[in-house]
Amino acid sequence: MLDIRLIRDKPDFVKSRLATRGGGDESKIDDVLRVDGERRKAETALQQLNADRKRLSKDIGGKRGRGEATQDLEAEVRQIGDQITNLTEEAGKLDERQRDLLLQIPNLPHEAVPIGQDATANRVVRSWGEKPSLTGQVLDHVAIGEALNLFDLERAAKLSGSGFIAFTGRGARLERALINFMLDLHTQEHGYLEMSPPFLVRRDCMIGTTQLPKFEDDMYNLEGNSMFLAPTAEVPVTNFHREEILAAGDLPKKFAAYTPCFRREAGSAGRETRGIIRVHQFDKVELVKLTTTETSWSEWEGLMGDAERVLQLLGLHYRVLELCTGDLGFGSARTCDLEVWSAGQDSYLEVSSCSNFEEFQARRMNLRYKDGEGKNRFVHTINGSGLALPRLFASLIESYQQPDGSVAIPEKLQSYFGADQIR
RNA sequence: GGUGAGGUGGCUGAGUGGUCGAAAGCAGCGCUUUGCUAAAGCGCCGUACCCCAAAAGGGUACCCAGGGUUCGAAUCCCUGCCUCACCGCCA
Numbered sequence: 001m002l003d004i005r006l007i008r009d010k011p012d013f014v015k016s017r018l019a020t021r022g023g024g025d026e027s028k029i030d031d032v033l034r035v036d037g038e039r040r041k042a043e044t045a046l047q048q049l050n051a052d053r054k055r056l057s058k059d060i061g062g063k064r065g066r067g068e069a070t071q072d073l074e075a076e077v078r079q080i081g082d083q084i085t086n087l088t089e090e091a092g093k094l095d096e097r098q099r100d101l102l103l104q105i106p107n108l109p110h111e112a113v114p115i116g117q118d119a120t121a122n123r124v125v126r127s128w129g130e131k132p133s134l135t136g137q138v139l140d141h142v143a144i145g146e147a148l149n150l151f152d153l154e155r156a157a158k159l160s161g162s163g164f165i166a167f168t169g170r171g172a173r174l175e176r177a178l179i180n181f182m183l184d185l186h187t188q189e190h191g192y193l194e195m196s197p198p199f200l201v202r203r204d205c206m207i208g209t210t211q212l213p214k215f216e217d218d219m220y221n222l223e224g225n226s227m228f229l230a231p232t233a234e235v236p237v238t239n240f241h242r243e244e245i246l247a248a249g250d251l252p253k254k255f256a257a258y259t260p261c262f263r264r265e266a267g268s269a270g271r272e273t274r275g276i277i278r279v280h281q282f283d284k285v286e287l288v289k290l291t292t293t294e295t296s297w298s299e300w301e302g303l304m305g306d307a308e309r310v311l312q313l314l315g316l317h318y319r320v321l322e323l324c325t326g327d328l329g330f331g332s333a334r335t336c337d338l339e340v341w342s343a344g345q346d347s348y349l350e351v352s353s354c355s356n357f358e359e360f361q362a363r364r365m366n367l368r369y370k371d372g373e374g375k376n377r378f379v380h381t382i383n384g385s386g387l388a389l390p391r392l393f394a395s396l397i398e399s400y401q402q403p404d405g406s407v408a409i410p411e412k413l414q415s416y417f418g419a420d421q422i423r
Numbered sequence: 424g425g426u427g428a429g430g431u432g433g434c435u436g437a438g439u440g441g442u443c444g445a446a447a448g449c450a451g452c453g454c455u456u457u458g459c460u461a462a463a464g465c466g467c468c469g470u471a472c473c474c475c476a477a478a479a480g481g482g483u484a485c486c487c488a489g490g491g492u493u494c495g496a497a498u499c500c501c502u503g504c505c506u507c508a509c510c511g512c513c514a
Contacts, residue, residue: 061441
C-alpha cells in the first residue's frame with residue numbers, strides 16, 4: 001500500500017511512476033485524493049463535535065455535583081450526539097473507500113527498473129554456466145519421468161484433475177532430496193532460520209502480502225472465504241511478525257521455509273502447462289527477509305545470491321532476468337527472476353522471483369521497527385523462492401539425462417538422494 | 424465440542440459511570456549532584472490521525488474487537504475473537 005501522504009505531496013511523481021507499469025493505475029490517484037479530501041473534512045468536523053461533547057459532558061458532571069439543573073445542557077449534548085452518529089458513519093465509509101482504493105494501487109517501480117510494456121523488455125542481467133552438451137536424443141522431463149517412473153501425471157489427474165502431480169518412488173525421493181539440500185544450505189551456510197508455517201492463512205495475511213484483493217480468483221479459499229490455502233510460503237512467513245514493532249538490532253530477519261503452494265492458475269490453461277511446469281499444488285522452499293530501509297537493497301542482492309547458489313551447486317545453467325516495469329508484480333518495487341535452462345523445451349524456465357517490496361507489504365501488515373532514533377519505520381520485505389521444486393526437478397533431470405536413458409545425480413545431491421544415478 | 428478464568432501503555436500492575444490517556448513500580452532517555460565499575464534527585468518517556476504553509480502549538484481517537492445503554496463508558500450490557508486451565512474427542 002502506498003503512503004497517502006506521498007500521494008498528497010507528490011501526486012504527479014506517483015502518477016508518472018505508476019504510468020511506467022502501463023496498467024492505467026495512475027488514473028486512480030485523483031480518485032484517492034478526492035476521497036482523502038472528503039475524508040479529512042469529515043474527520044475534522046467530527047473531531048470538533050467530539051470536543052464539544054466532551055467539554056459539555058464534563059460541565060454536566062460539575063453542575064450535578066453542585067446540584068444545579070442540567071436539562072438544557074443534556075438536550076444540547078444529545079443533539080450533538082446525533083450529529084456525531086451521522087458523521088461517524090460518513091467518515092467511516094470514506095475511510096473504508098480510501099483504503100479500498102489504496103489496496104488496488106500497485107507499488108511504484110524502483111527507478112532502476114527498466115521501462116517497458118511487457119516481458120520483451122525484460123533484461124538479462126547475467127547468466128551462469130553453460131547449456132548442457134547432450135548427445136543423442138534429447139528428451140523432455142515428461143518423457144524421462146515416465147520412462148523412469150519418477151512421477152505419475154495420469155493417476156494424479158484421477159485423484160485431483162489435471163494440473164496435479166504425484167511423485168513416485170525415486171522421483172519422490174529426489175524431490176525430497178532437493179528440499180532437504182536447499183533447507184540445509186540456507187540454514188547452515190546462509191544464516192536463515194528454518195520455519196515450517198501453517199499452510200492455511202487468514203484473509204488479512206493474503207491482503208498483507210498483496211495476493212488480495214486483486215487476485216482472489218487465483219487463490220483457493222475455504223471456510224466461507226475466510227481461510228485461504230497459501231499460494232506461497234511468502235504469505236505465512238512474511239506475515240509472521242505482522243502488527244509488531246521490531247527492534248532495528250533484530251533486523252534483518254531471514255527465514256527459509258518449505259511449504260506446498262496452492263494456485264488455481266485461473267486463465268492460464270494451455271500456457272506452459274506441459275508436464276509439471278505449471279501445477280495447482282507444488283512444493284517450494286521460500287526465502288524471506290525483513291530488513292531496515294538502509295539495508296534492503298543489499299539484502300535483496302544477497303537473497304538472490306543465496307538462491308543462485310543452489311543452482312550453482314547443482315551445476316545447472318541459469319540466467320538472471322530483470323523484470324521491466326510492465327512485467328513487475330503488483331507489490332514489487334523491483335524483481336529479478338532466476339531462470340534455469342530446460343533442455344527438453346529448449347528454453348529458459350522461471351524457478352524463482354526475487355522481489356523487494358520496500359514498505360509496500362509492511363504498510364498493509366502494519367509491520368514496523370524502531371530505528372536508532374526511536375522512530376517507528378516500516379520494515380522492508382524481500383522474498384524469493386529458493387526454489388520452485390517441480391521446475392527445478394524438470395531442469396535437473398533434463399540437464400543430467402544420459403544417452404543410455406539414465407539420469408546422473410549431481411555430486412552435492414548424492415548424499416541426500418542416496419545414489420549417484422537413476423536408471 | 425463442553426465448563427471455568429481472563430484480555431489495561433515495552434513489561435508488571437491499579438483502576439466498577441464524570442478533570443482517566445489512564446496510579447504506582449520496572450525498563451528506557453535527558454539533566455544535576457556525588458563520584459572507582461554505581462547510587463540519589465529532578466524531568467521526559469505510547470500510537471494513529473486531524474488542524475496549521477511549516478515549526479511551535481492545538482485537537483480527536485485508541486484500556487482485545489464490534490455493537491448497545493447513557494448527557495457522559497477502561498468501568499454497565501450483548502456478540503465475536505484470542506489466551507490460559509480442566510474435561511471430552513482425535514492423528
